[in-house]
Amino acid sequence: MEKEMNVTDNDNFDTMADQELIVLRKTISVDQKFATGPVMGKFLTALKDKRILAIQCPECGRLQSPPREMCAICRVRNREWVEIGPRGEMRMMEYCYYSSPDPLTGESRETPYGAIGILLDGCQKEEVFWHLLRPEHLEMVEMGIVMGDRVTRGTRLRPVWAQERSGSIDDIKYFEIDE
Amino acid sequence: MTRNVSICAMAQIKNQPAIWQHRFQGMLMECFESIMEQTQVTFDMDTGLRNVVTCSDDVFDARTISDAAVTDVVGAHFRGEEKVAQDGISALGYAMACILSGHDDLILVMGHCKESQSESRNMCTNLSFDPFYSRPLGLDYLNAAAFQARAYMEETGLTDAHLADIVVRSRQNGAHTRHARENEQVTAKEVMASPLVADPIRQMHHYPVTDWAVGFLLCCEERAHEFTDNPVRLTGFGSCMDSYFLGDRDLTAHFALKKACARAYTMAGITDPEKELDLVELNDACAYQLPLWAEGIGITGKARGPKWMEAGGMDKHHVNLSGGMLNGNPLMLGGLARAAYGFTQLQGTAGINQVTGLQRALAHGTTGAAGQHHAVLILEK
Amino acid sequence: MGFKKKNRHVGIVGIGETKFSSHREDVNQPEMIHEAVKDALEDAGLTMDDIDCVVHGNMELFEMVHQPDLWHTLGTGARGKDAFRLTTGGTTGGTLVGAADNLVAAGMYDTVLAIGFEKLQEGHTTGGITNMADPLWARKLQSGALTDSAAVKAIAEFGPDRAKKAAMLYRIIMDKHACLNPNSHRAFGLDWDQMADLMENSPPLIGDLRLIHMCSQSDGACAMILSSEEKAKQQCDHPVWIRDHITIHREETLNLCVNHYPNETTHRFAARHLYERNGITDPLDYFDVFEMYDPSAWWGADWIRDFFLLEGDAHYRLIEEKEIMRGGKMPINPSGGVLAANPIGATAMVRVAEAAKQVRGNAGPHQIPGTVNHAIASSFGGTMWTILIMLEKELNW
Numbered sequence A: 001m002e003k004e005m006n007v008t009d010n011d012n013f014d015t016m017a018d019q020e021l022i023v024l025r026k027t028i029s030v031d032q033k034f035a036t037g038p039v040m041g042k043f044l045t046a047l048k049d050k051r052i053l054a055i056q057c058p059e060c061g062r063l064q065s066p067p068r069e070m071c072a073i074c075r076v077r078n079r080e081w082v083e084i085g086p087r088g089e090m091r092m093m094e095y096c097y098y099s100s101p102d103p104l105t106g107e108s109r110e111t112p113y114g115a116i117g118i119l120l121d122g123c124q125k126e127e128v129f130w131h132l133l134r135p136e137h138l139e140m141v142e143m144g145i146v147m148g149d150r151v152t153r154g155t156r157l158r159p160v161w162a163q164e165r166s167g168s169i170d171d172i173k174y175f176e177i178d179e
Numbered sequence B: 001m002t003r004n005v006s007i008c009a010m011a012q013i014k015n016q017p018a019i020w021q022h023r024f025q026g027m028l029m030e031c032f033e034s035i036m037e038q039t040q041v042t043f044d045m046d047t048g049l050r051n052v053v054t055c056s057d058d059v060f061d062a063r064t065i066s067d068a069a070v071t072d073v074v075g076a077h078f079r080g081e082e083k084v085a086q087d088g089i090s091a092l093g094y095a096m097a098c099i100l101s102g103h104d105d106l107i108l109v110m111g112h113c114k115e116s117q118s119e120s121r122n123m124c125t126n127l128s129f130d131p132f133y134s135r136p137l138g139l140d141y142l143n144a145a146a147f148q149a150r151a152y153m154e155e156t157g158l159t160d161a162h163l164a165d166i167v168v169r170s171r172q173n174g175a176h177t178r179h180a181r182e183n184e185q186v187t188a189k190e191v192m193a194s195p196l197v198a199d200p201i202r203q204m205h206h207y208p209v210t211d212w213a214v215g216f217l218l219c220c221e222e223r224a225h226e227f228t229d230n231p232v233r234l235t236g237f238g239s240c241m242d243s244y245f246l247g248d249r250d251l252t253a254h255f256a257l258k259k260a261c262a263r264a265y266t267m268a269g270i271t272d273p274e275k276e277l278d279l280v281e282l283n284d285a286c287a288y289q290l291p292l293w294a295e296g297i298g299i300t301g302k303a304r305g306p307k308w309m310e311a312g313g314m315d316k317h318h319v320n321l322s323g324g325m326l327n328g329n330p331l332m333l334g335g336l337a338r339a340a341y342g343f344t345q346l347q348g349t350a351g352i353n354q355v356t357g358l359q360r361a362l363a364h365g366t367t368g369a370a371g372q373h374h375a376v377l378i379l380e381k
Numbered sequence C: 001m002g003f004k005k006k007n008r009h010v011g012i013v014g015i016g017e018t019k020f021s022s023h024r025e026d027v028n029q030p031e032m033i034h035e036a037v038k039d040a041l042e043d044a045g046l047t048m049d050d051i052d053c054v055v056h057g058n059m060e061l062f063e064m065v066h067q068p069d070l071w072h073t074l075g076t077g078a079r080g081k082d083a084f085r086l087t088t089g090g091t092t093g094g095t096l097v098g099a100a101d102n103l104v105a106a107g108m109y110d111t112v113l114a115i116g117f118e119k120l121q122e123g124h125t126t127g128g129i130t131n132m133a134d135p136l137w138a139r140k141l142q143s144g145a146l147t148d149s150a151a152v153k154a155i156a157e158f159g160p161d162r163a164k165k166a167a168m169l170y171r172i173i174m175d176k177h178a179c180l181n182p183n184s185h186r187a188f189g190l191d192w193d194q195m196a197d198l199m200e201n202s203p204p205l206i207g208d209l210r211l212i213h214m215c216s217q218s219d220g221a222c223a224m225i226l227s228s229e230e231k232a233k234q235q236c237d238h239p240v241w242i243r244d245h246i247t248i249h250r251e252e253t254l255n256l257c258v259n260h261y262p263n264e265t266t267h268r269f270a271a272r273h274l275y276e277r278n279g280i281t282d283p284l285d286y287f288d289v290f291e292m293y294d295p296s297a298w299w300g301a302d303w304i305r306d307f308f309l310l311e312g313d314a315h316y317r318l319i320e321e322k323e324i325m326r327g328g329k330m331p332i333n334p335s336g337g338v339l340a341a342n343p344i345g346a347t348a349m350v351r352v353a354e355a356a357k358q359v360r361g362n363a364g365p366h367q368i369p370g371t372v373n374h375a376i377a378s379s380f381g382g383t384m385w386t387i388l389i390m391l392e393k394e395l396n397w
Helices: A037-048 A135-140 B024-039 B089-100 B121-126 B141-156 B160-175 B188-193 B221-226 B255-268 B289-296 B305-310 B334-347 C029-044 C069-076 C092-105 C125-130 C149-158 C160-178 C192-201 C229-235 C266-277 C297-307 C314-320 C344-360
Strands: A052-056 A080-084 A088-096 A113-120 A129-133 A145-147 A150-152 A156-161 A172-177 B005-012 B051-055 B080-084 B106-114 B196-198 B211-220 B232-241 B279-281 B360-367 B373-380 C010-017 C053-057 C082-085 C111-119 C204-206 C219-228 C240-248 C289-291 C374-381 C385-392
Touching (some): A037 A052, A088 C149, A145 C149, B005 B089, B005 B221, B051 B089, B080 B089, B080 C240, B089 B106, B089 B334, B089 B360, B089 C082, B121 B141, B160 B289, B160 B305, B211 B221, B232 B334, B255 B289, B255 B360, B255 B373, B289 B305, C010 C029, C010 C229, C029 C069, C029 C111, C053 C069, C053 C092, C069 C082, C069 C111, C092 C111, C092 C219, C092 C240, C092 C344, C092 C374, C149 C160, C160 C192, C160 C297, C160 C314, C219 C344, C240 C266, C266 C297, C289 C344, C297 C314, C344 C385
Parallel strands (some): B051 B080, B051 B106, B279 B360, C053 C111, C289 C374
Antiparallel strands (some): A088 A156, A113 A129, B005 B211, B106 B211, B232 B373, B360 B373, C010 C219, C010 C240, C240 C385
């Protein structure tokens, strides 16, 4: 599919015909200590108790989960918390065939996998929650679609919690069909 | 030029060794909320803020497109946002241009840096060097500064005792500055006993790891009254890049700083900086840089730094009454911290160290190893 | 108060581009940048002595160089000049042109050299883009700039047959354009009869986004020289004038439903405000060429609607009737666009550079027929950020 250009065939690169070109290969790593802050921290702590929290904008009322300090639309600080889900309806799926690396670990992800948007119970419109689908269920789910008045319902999903939970995204292993 | 630019408001959090309890988004939010409260500025597409200039760095944030993480907390959702990824004084210089061009009346400038997030700031600055030669040699901003410090001490006779005096004074002044990092007061003897981190630079000669965020509201002069009774004008800006390889530079020659100043002075109509600057804030990441940059901006002569210090030059010219970067501001924001302090002085709200009768201040910022890039901003009442 | 006229006019007087390629082991970063700078200076008939200020941008974590403008001084010629570094992700190249325009219009500098570059071969591009996601959540989930959300939306609205055909038709038109541009990184020589095969057999990346739909990872640099009206007229017979530019960002993406619901996109918002303040009521009629930052064929096909403020399937009809081809009603990306070459920090500047060359009439083999008086270029980056830059042949607005 991809036609690779041959460097030596190109008129623009005419000076290096006889020279060995050396490429230095380095893995660069600087350890980081990411703060969660009080807002993300409260959300992550709740995951340990198998609860999913959203933060609510005091002006427009929209829910955000994972939560953020401010509502970007209203430019005000979010203060109120609401528990959402943990069950919901699939609204979006990225069916990923491309094996991309996880930049936090450097490891390639196993393919195929489904990165999904779930409208957790208690949420509406664009308030979807981003996580992964149980790989065995990739071919068995439908995504719900809203186009103006046209609404189709997506597959009901529930979280599968990790045995050991530390307050991280990995506390939810993935979402699976809720039947 | 047909317009003038004013700073109408500034908001900052306290400089701290490690703001472990907040994401950098939370740090910026406090500054943003303060500016909104002080000025009641809106984001109306006709009369309000249409554009935000941010300052941060991908390597220090460990995030590609570090400004993508802060769009919400700087108010830039469905507005413009442009990130200046060098010392923040350039963000103020660029924001000036946005207003002088006629493109915008108002610009919000927001900067953040969390030095405590990385295991080592020196590992970060090592990445600014070319991967083939200088980086494997282990160069970073600290040991590059050590070369410059040694060259400057050789040239001028600056001693370990001079450097100790700068550190003692910096910490005394820092203790009088609101939002400055809280450091222990030290004696000259203690400074001279602090361990060498890159000979001749001792630990206390080098600014401590610091987290900070700051915001400024800039406005065209004719609308400044809508947001403040006490604006501070920006009347000059200039910057200059020097050569990359340290060996290609004369490390004490002030090539870039002199050119940056010449442009800023011309724009502000300054002919004699020694007489016309009432307050000077220099970006001294290391103690030796205070007299070195003082020479560069022309408030003392070439190689006269130590003599100038001995004659009381630092206090006479009101240099780094904030404590300077040496007291603790993060990289990227050293210049913004200088401008922030100049602003409080010109507003007359600097507290114990307030200078009376101030008309004009210089704020300086520098990016890169041993001052490869310099930028200066002139602020006036 | 509203929007004001510029303090002074600004013209493009020099354009330089490197050849774009998947690998440039023959040059290091400053050497590659130097090629574009030299090209721009030669194009303008200027030397570095004429340059007052250098503006540089890219993304640090693609090549893992912190503040690379410092090292790149070896190739940019910035020593002794005022120097800025601005970066905004994929939109960087547009930000650099907008910044150079502001710096000159402000009266601070008469002549500014803007440089965008990327050497994507020197890092992992998808890993580098994924690094933009929040480390506490989305970094685990995002796969770079790869997404089939545009395909999902288009298929839901127009049905799979029409949507998939429109995306592939768009892709082949872009390739036909790319084949005429000697700087293209990817020019396959695709033809219409390959559509069915590509729609079935091009390797899938995500959902209905296939390898053939997606932009490349390229090495390359672009440089542009901008001058004040007075200088530009001395330096150049036919400067291309920058009329206006607008930048619109949006919040960080923490969910996948972006654009899934029919609300106003950044593209439409930016276009609406830019046209309103410049008195342009029918952009499809007004502009003679559009250089769009189209990261994938799905996005490119979809965004035509927003950028020209169209409704319904008007954008699909433009594609289906091949009106976006050279010689059509609205030629889009005669350069081949981002599908032909994508050195990310330069990509958005290449859009402006290519649009300006079309205005000058000397784009080379891919010059479109007829006179180009009004051109527009877009930048894309971050989380659906957009920049639009308007170019004019004459100073008559």
